[in-house]
C-alpha cells in the first residue's frame with residue numbers, strides 16, 4: 722500500500738511538472754501563469770495554458786483549453802479514465818466543467834484562497850447535490866506553482882508602479898519598451914485574488 726502511494730505520488734509530480742511547463746508558456750506570453758494537462762491511461766492527451774489576454778476570452782482558462790482538447794482527442798465529451806493536473810486550484814467555472822466532463826480525478830498544485838472552488842472558497846467537486854464527485858488531491862508541487870504566480874504579480878506590480886511614477890512623455894517610451902503590459906483592471910483584481918498562501922496539502 723505504501724509503495725502504491727509512493728508510486729502514485731511520483732506520477733502526480735511527473736505530470737504536474739508537465740502542467741508547470743504549460744504555465745511557463747502562459748508566462749512567456751505575459752499571461753497569468755496557469756497550466757494544465759489531461760492524462761488518459763498514463764499518457765498526456767491534452768495540454769492547456771491560460772490564454773485569457775491573447776484570446777480576450779474570459780473563459781479561456783488552462784483547464785477549459787485542456788478539457789476541450791481532450792474531448793476532441795478522445796472523440797467523447799465524457800473524459801472517463803482521465804486525470805486533470807492543473808497548477809492552480811480550479812475556479813467555479815473550471816470546477817463546473819470538470820463535473821460536466823465527468824473527470825474522475827483532479828490534482829492541483831497551489832490553492833487559491835480567493836477564488837478556488839475545490840475547497841478554498843467553494844467546494845463544487847464535493848457538492849452532494851451534483852451527480853459527479855471527482856477524487857481531489859491538492860498541494861502537488863504547490864511551492865513551484867505558487868512561486869511562479871507570485872513572481873508574475875510582483876513583476877506586474879513593479880511595472881505598474883514604475884509606469885505611474887514616470888513623467889507622461891517617459892511613460893509612452895516606457896510602455897513601448899516593456900514587454901509586460903501594464904496591469905488591466907482584471908489583472909489588478911487577480912493580484913488580490915491570487916495572493917497565495919501555501920497550499921494545505923491533503924496528499
Ligand SMILES: [Zn+2]
Nearest residue numbers: 782811812815
Ligand atoms: Zn478556471
